[in-house]
Amino acid sequence: MVVIGSGEDALKVGGETVMFRHEKTFVNGPGIGLLVTDAMSDGELQARLKRFKELEFERVGLRLKADIVAVKDVSGDCRTFAGAVEKVKQAGITNLVVMSDRSDVLKAGVQAVADCRPLIYAATDGNLEELGRLALEHNCPLAVKGNGLEEVAAMTARLTEMKIKDIVVDTGARKLNRAFQDHILMRRAALIDRFRPLGFPTIVFPCEMTDDPVQEALIASTFVPKYGGIIILSEVEGHNLFPLALQRMNIYTDPQRPMATTEGIYEINNPDENSPVLITCNFSLTYFIVSGEVESSRVPAWLLIKDTEGLSVLTAWAAGKFVADAIAPFVKKCGIEGKIKHRKLIIPGAAATISGELDEELKDWEIRIGPREAAHITPFLKNLASGKQ
Numbered sequence: 001m002v003v004i005g006s007g008e009d010a011l012k013v014g015g016e017t018v019m020f021r022h023e024k025t026f027v028n029g030p031g032i033g034l035l036v037t038d039a040m041s042d043g044e045l046q047a048r049l050k051r052f053k054e055l056e057f058e059r060v061g062l063r064l065k066a067d068i069v070a071v072k073d074v075s076g077d078c079r080t081f082a083g084a085v086e087k088v089k090q091a092g093i094t095n096l097v098v099m100s101d102r103s104d105v106l107k108a109g110v111q112a113v114a115d116c117r118p119l120i121y122a123a124t125d126g127n128l129e130e131l132g133r134l135a136l137e138h139n140c141p142l143a144v145k146g147n148g149l150e151e152v153a154a155m156t157a158r159l160t161e162m163k164i165k166d167i168v169v170d171t172g173a174r175k176l177n178r179a180f181q182d183h184i185l186m187r188r189a190a191l192i193d194r195f196r197p198l199g200f201p202t203i204v205f206p207c208e209m210t211d212d213p214v215q216e217a218l219i220a221s222t223f224v225p226k227y228g229g230i231i232i233l234s235e236v237e238g239h240n241l242f243p244l245a246l247q248r249m250n251i252y253t254d255p256q257r258p259m260a261t262t263e264g265i266y267e268i269n270n271p272d273e274n275s276p277v278l279i280t281c282n283f284s285l286t287y288f289i290v291s292g293e294v295e296s297s298r299v300p301a302w303l304l305i306k307d308t309e310g311l312s313v314l315t316a317w318a319a320g321k322f323v324a325d326a327i328a329p330f331v332k333k334c335g336i337e338g339k340i341k342h343r344k345l346i347i348p349g350a351a352a353t354i355s356g357e358l359d360e361e362l363k364d365w366e367i368r369i370g371p372r373e374a375a376h377i378t379p380f381l382k383n384l385a386s387g388k389q
Contacts, residue, residue: 010117013028035232036088037084044341057238061288069088098121107134121142121146125146169200207232220240220243222253260282260284277304344365
């Protein structure tokens, strides 16, 4: 595993132990990055950095955002490049890639933000030892760029001999089919053949493979499941960031551990003793969708979350985890009876078949069947509050 940056938001890449997600789990999702250059005007640079920082989404309680900024040397001037790198740091972004073909320019950029542990990009066969010493001096990770896997493997082996462990690989491929093949061959060589010189995370540049932003996003999406370590884009916008970040979240969720919310009573919109009571399962996606719809209704409500081991309503019902003899003891013991005056419980419409059994188990309660779809919860609660339901 390679750590780029410092502090809580440092980017961790690599550390994978399986070829396929279903074998165990993938560990560290690829960092999604934005490319900027030292030739950009101050206004353009600041606008891009502002958008990079502000663009954030929430999904099932998780923050989805871009992770890293790559600063590319175009000017060839040490001072100009160092100034651009410093501006990115001053904007509050500390996960950085400093990029240049010139060792002296790279050195200036690294010295400007050495405390951030930037990724130095990139060592080649000609300057490997020089940049290796720079990485050791500042304790920074180092990227290597070669012309194919053989050259890359030879360079990483030399860096390992220099006691450098934090290495990121660019195989040099700028065609999708070649880059895709390289990533698969690297993972197979590292995990199946135990070939350590290729056992490092990668950096891939969809921004250098096409000028079409839609195609760029599609190329980037290829490397989310297929072993990309860092994915650098020419632009970070809602239309490309959200699907990529959502894809990353889905692929890098442990398939053996369903996402689950803690069992208990959740207060939404400051409920009181007369507020309605709803119940659902503890599958995280269900919880966040249902709670979001309840919140959108602006109707104060109590939401009971029953532990179903992370299963959805229908799956939990089929598995016997969201049935009357499991729900009734929970309702009695969770403490909701001490918070309300009424005894009315709204169950998911998808679990309507258990209403009769719940009537038997909860004799003091009136069991009401709620909407089958979460999208109908908001109008359902509004009608309930106005007395129309």
